[in-house]
Amino acid sequence: ALSLAVQSAAMDSATLDKAAQLRDQALTSDQAYKLLESLTTEVGPRLAGSDKELEAIEWAKTKFREMGFDKVWTEPVKVKQWQRLSESAAVIAPFTQPLQISTLGHSVSTPPGGATGEIAHFATLEALEKASPGEVKDKIVFISNRMHRHKTGSGYGPAVRARGEGASIAGAMGAKALLIRSIGTDSHRLPHTGVLRYDEDKPKIAAAALSNPDADLLERMLERGNPVSLTVNIQTRDKGEVEVANVIGEIQGRTKPDEVVLLGAHLDSWDLGTGAVDDGAGVALTMAAANLIQDSLKQRPYRTIRVVLFAAEEVGLVGAKAYAAAHQDDMDKHIIGAESDFGAGPVWALSAKVGAQALPVIDSMAQLMGALGVVRSDSIASGGPDVGQMVKLGMPAVDLMQDGTDYFDLHHTADDTLDKVDPKALQQNLAAWTVFAYLAAQWPGSFR
Amino acid sequence: ALSLAVQSAAMDSATLDKAAQLRDQALTSDQAYKLLESLTTEVGPRLAGSDKELEAIEWAKTKFREMGFDKVWTEPVKVKQWQRLSESAAVIAPFTQPLQISTLGHSVSTPPGGATGEIAHFATLEALEKASPGEVKDKIVFISNRMHRHKTGSGYGPAVRARGEGASIAGAMGAKALLIRSIGTDSHRLPHTGVLRYDEDKPKIAAAALSNPDADLLERMLERGNPVSLTVNIQTRDKGEVEVANVIGEIQGRTKPDEVVLLGAHLDSWDLGTGAVDDGAGVALTMAAANLIQDSLKQRPYRTIRVVLFAAEEVGLVGAKAYAAAHQDDMDKHIIGAESDFGAGPVWALSAKVGAQALPVIDSMAQLMGALGVVRSDSIASGGPDVGQMVKLGMPAVDLMQDGTDYFDLHHTADDTLDKVDPKALQQNLAAWTVFAYLAAQWPGSFR
Numbered sequence: 095a096l097s098l099a100v101q102s103a104a105m106d107s108a109t110l111d112k113a114a115q116l117r118d119q120a121l122t123s124d125q126a127y128k129l130l131e132s133l134t135t136e137v138g139p140r141l142a143g144s145d146k147e148l149e150a151i152e153w154a155k156t157k158f159r160e161m162g163f164d165k166v167w168t169e170p171v172k173v174k175q176w177q178r179l180s181e182s183a184a185v186i187a188p189f190t191q192p193l194q195i196s197t198l199g200h201s202v203s204t205p206p207g208g209a210t211g212e213i214a215h216f217a218t219l220e221a222l223e224k225a226s227p228g229e230v231k232d233k234i235v236f237i238s239n240r241m242h243r244h245k246t247g248s249g250y251g252p253a254v255r256a257r258g259e260g261a262s263i264a265g266a267m268g269a270k271a272l273l274i275r276s277i278g279t280d281s282h283r284l285p286h287t288g289v290l291r292y293d294e295d296k297p298k299i300a301a302a303a304l305s306n307p308d309a310d311l312l313e314r315m316l317e318r319g320n321p322v323s324l325t326v327n328i329q330t331r332d333k334g335e336v337e338v339a340n341v342i343g344e345i346q347g348r349t350k351p352d353e354v355v356l357l358g359a360h361l362d363s364w365d366l367g368t369g370a371v372d373d374g375a376g377v378a379l380t381m382a383a384a385n386l387i388q389d390s391l392k393q394r395p396y397r398t399i400r401v402v403l404f405a406a407e408e409v410g411l412v413g414a415k416a417y418a419a420a421h422q423d424d425m426d427k428h429i430i431g432a433e434s435d436f437g438a439g440p441v442w443a444l445s446a447k448v449g450a451q452a453l454p455v456i457d458s459m460a461q462l463m464g465a466l467g468v469v470r471s472d473s474i475a476s477g478g479p480d481v482g483q484m485v486k487l488g489m490p491a492v493d494l495m496q497d498g499t500d501y502f503d504l505h506h507t508a509d510d511t512l513d514k515v516d517p518k519a520l521q522q523n524l525a526a527w528t529v530f531a532y533l534a535a536q537w538p539g540s541f542r
Numbered sequence: 543a544l545s546l547a548v549q550s551a552a553m554d555s556a557t558l559d560k561a562a563q564l565r566d567q568a569l570t571s572d573q574a575y576k577l578l579e580s581l582t583t584e585v586g587p588r589l590a591g592s593d594k595e596l597e598a599i600e601w602a603k604t605k606f607r608e609m610g611f612d613k614v615w616t617e618p619v620k621v622k623q624w625q626r627l628s629e630s631a632a633v634i635a636p637f638t639q640p641l642q643i644s645t646l647g648h649s650v651s652t653p654p655g656g657a658t659g660e661i662a663h664f665a666t667l668e669a670l671e672k673a674s675p676g677e678v679k680d681k682i683v684f685i686s687n688r689m690h691r692h693k694t695g696s697g698y699g700p701a702v703r704a705r706g707e708g709a710s711i712a713g714a715m716g717a718k719a720l721l722i723r724s725i726g727t728d729s730h731r732l733p734h735t736g737v738l739r740y741d742e743d744k745p746k747i748a749a750a751a752l753s754n755p756d757a758d759l760l761e762r763m764l765e766r767g768n769p770v771s772l773t774v775n776i777q778t779r780d781k782g783e784v785e786v787a788n789v790i791g792e793i794q795g796r797t798k799p800d801e802v803v804l805l806g807a808h809l810d811s812w813d814l815g816t817g818a819v820d821d822g823a824g825v826a827l828t829m830a831a832a833n834l835i836q837d838s839l840k841q842r843p844y845r846t847i848r849v850v851l852f853a854a855e856e857v858g859l860v861g862a863k864a865y866a867a868a869h870q871d872d873m874d875k876h877i878i879g880a881e882s883d884f885g886a887g888p889v890w891a892l893s894a895k896v897g898a899q900a901l902p903v904i905d906s907m908a909q910l911m912g913a914l915g916v917v918r919s920d921s922i923a924s925g926g927p928d929v930g931q932m933v934k935l936g937m938p939a940v941d942l943m944q945d946g947t948d949y950f951d952l953h954h955t956a957d958d959t960l961d962k963v964d965p966k967a968l969q970q971n972l973a974a975w976t977v978f979a980y981l982a983a984q985w986p987g988s989f990r
């Protein structure tokens with residue numbers, strides 16, 4: 095931690111005091127929870143490209159306006175209208191049992207009567223890649239790799255390749271369908287969906303995730319040494335492209351309105367739950383943080399605070415890529431950004447990707463967040479999936495790193511609902527976000 | 543606790559030593575877990591009256607024979623062949639959201655296109671009973687009462703009336719369908735099914751349980767003060783009566799083969815999970831306890847140990863009632879009984895319903911179970927749902943009381959799967975059951 099002398103070189107003490115006041119006010123604010131309650135109750139699931147995403151966009155515009163944001167607008171984004179119609183699976187030999195599956199986003203359908211075949215079992219995607227086509231042809235591939243639990247979510251990256259790439263790899267080898275163990279850390283009969291990516295030059299096969307207990311069951315059956323056969327019926331629909339939108343609300347800067355502090359989250363969710371932790375919490379937090387600053391101060395901060403609710407994050411960062419493309423010419427006016435898209439667990443660390451001259455400001459932020467249990471991390475901030483698209487274009491960023499120990503219990507399942515959010519943790523998040531947004535908007539220097 | 547002098551008046555020390563040896567052997571036995579793994583993997587869900595219940599009966603007969611039980615037989619039981627076909631529900635106004643429901647056992651269907659109507663909301667079944675028909679007619683009744691968590695499961699009784707009786711009460715008032723908050727303590731999107739009972743002289747309406755998060759959602763919508771409308775489509779089938787069976791395996795007594803110590807559990811389960819905690823654990827424990835005694839001793843105990851795996855417990859104790867009727871003339875030869883049907887949590891107390899002269903034996907059992915963390919409870923044993931039918935006819939009983947704190951998180955849901963069972967807790971149960979069964983079979987006195 096820096097000495098107070100160094101800090102005051104970076105930030106004047108009146109600003110720091112004000113930030114501390116905002117932080118403490120956030121700890122008693124129910125605004126983020128109320129926004130989240132409204133979004134999950136009145137809109138609910140908001141699949142990218144669905145009518146429900148359009149409904150969420152209207153919800154967000156209305157809320158921004160009701161809260162008195164200075165500017166509210168949308169920026170159009172095109173996305174595929176993919177829909178889950180039905181899904182079922184069952185073991186048919188040597189035993190008979192139904193299986194709980196969720197189709198992966200953008201999956202094609204099986205034939206109308208389903209796909210039936212023996213399991214070709216692989217412990218990992220890497221093992222599948224090394225298999226000979228003869229082991230896979232006309233079979234139903236099952237990848238049983240289990241995601242590991244970690245505060246930082248570090249188990250996700252290694253496991254999720256099976257979801258993203260598995261279908262094309264198995265399809266190229268002649269498989270009839272792909273089943274993966276859910277990319278998730280819980281042990282409930284609620285499979286984890288998520289998008290897959292097809293190679294356009296490879297055969298497309300239907301793909302779904304099994305809940306962890308169902309994947310355990312298949313493994314136990316396979317351990318007995320005899321072939322295990324399944325039937326899988328997945329029906330989906332692709333209705334072509336539709337226009338959705340990023341929704342943007344701004345608190346305009348008093349002296350530097352063209353300089354933007356960007357707070358990001360994504361408004362779309364998967365269709366199974368109500369998107370409370372992914373990413374309703376981020377939507378609610380970022381909206382409430384900007385609004386708290388606006389409502390609590392006599393004057394606007396120097397810089398503009400812009401909340402961007404990205405469209406269609408779940409199916410390939412579609413809204414964020416569109417925003418980055420639309421704003422590449424004014425990216426230099428994007429002073430710094432951050433994203434909340436890792437659930438509703440408490441913030442425990444602050445990391446940054448900023449120029450050396452701005453480090454004392456980041457340290458000041460961390461010191462003010464210390465009362466919230468936040469430590470200064472020396473890892474390099476990524477900006478998160480959406481805001482990271484702007485970081486690629488040179489925008490500085492911080493990560494308000496959340497405790498994600500339980501995040502992947504809920505992630506992309508039907509269980510992602512409001513009851514999973516601790517209102518106290520949401521207040522702690524709001525407090526940290528308020529400190530970040532206010533100091534970034536008020537400090538006159540460059541973060542680049 | 544009694545002094546050793548009093549104990550030895552009841553039981554000779556060689557028998558007590560042998561019981562302690564059996565107990566300690568049980569703590570390292572994987573037999574109960576292996577049986578449970580086999581039942582949940584190779585059979586899985588085994589709904590009363592279904593082909594899967596018949597499959598489970600074959601499984602049990604085969605296992606009893608493989609383990610070398612002295613006698614294995616079945617006793618026929620008639621049960622209704624009810625099936626869940628499909629179920630869906632959604633809020634259609636003022637918001638639109640899908641709801642997770644599970645049809646209650648023995649529910650009739652809605653009309654083919656579903657039932658649509660406004661919610662008539664009642665906090666409890668008692669509130670519904672006090673309503674005027676005008677508040678209910680042509681509506682969809684929603685009872686939102688929440689079950690409370692308790693080690694003994696004491697929250698179940700008060701809450702479960704809504705499931706058993708709600709449909710006929712609402713039907714008599716002209717409701718189109720009934721939705722209840724799940725009778726369960728978890729907060730997952732996995733509704734809890736269970737049987738309902740129709741009054742034959744009242745209109746029959748379809749009924750289902752909402753998961754707890756879905757019930758919360760409806761409550762939040764209703765709190766906004768405007769009418770909330772739903773559509774509910776439930777399709778079921780009743781294929782008439784079918785013959786299933788209680789499966790019975792015996793270790794025959796050396797000197798008093800006609801005197802029976804009865805160990806009970808139920809072999810059927812609901813169709814959603816694989817019936818691991820309800821009641822696969824009980825099935826596995828009772829089979830394994832008798833088998834451990836048989837395999838570990840040079841000679842059989844004096845009395846017969848009879849394991850009865852009851853049919854169709856879930857739909858009205860059908861197998862247990864049939865057993866009680868078939869055996870009422872030899873009930874005096876049923877020396878004492880116990881049932882395991884409260885999951886796979888550890889045994890924490892032993893209660894009894896026996897004559898005063900037998901209390902020292904029960905105290906000896908409790909003392910031997912003390913090493914397992916079991917205390918002597920002075921509550922009166924019920925015998926459990928199935929074995930309780932024989933207790934009504936005068937059979938003495940003990941309850942090996944399990945910690946059911948988490949039982950109603952899983953009870954009658956898709957989440958009732960093997961991963962929820964702690965193998966160590968199963969061994970602790972097995973140890974307690976072995977002590978009970980051995981001492982009851984070896985003590986020469988009467989428990990009546």
Ligand SMILES: [Zn+2]
Pocket residue numbers: 360372373407435436
């Ligand atoms: Zn997200």
Ligand SMILES: [Zn+2]
Pocket residue numbers: 372408506
């Ligand atoms: Zn996501």
Ligand SMILES: [Zn+2]
Pocket residue numbers: 808820821855883884
């Ligand atoms: Zn039971």
Ligand SMILES: [Zn+2]
Pocket residue numbers: 820856954
């Ligand atoms: Zn039950």
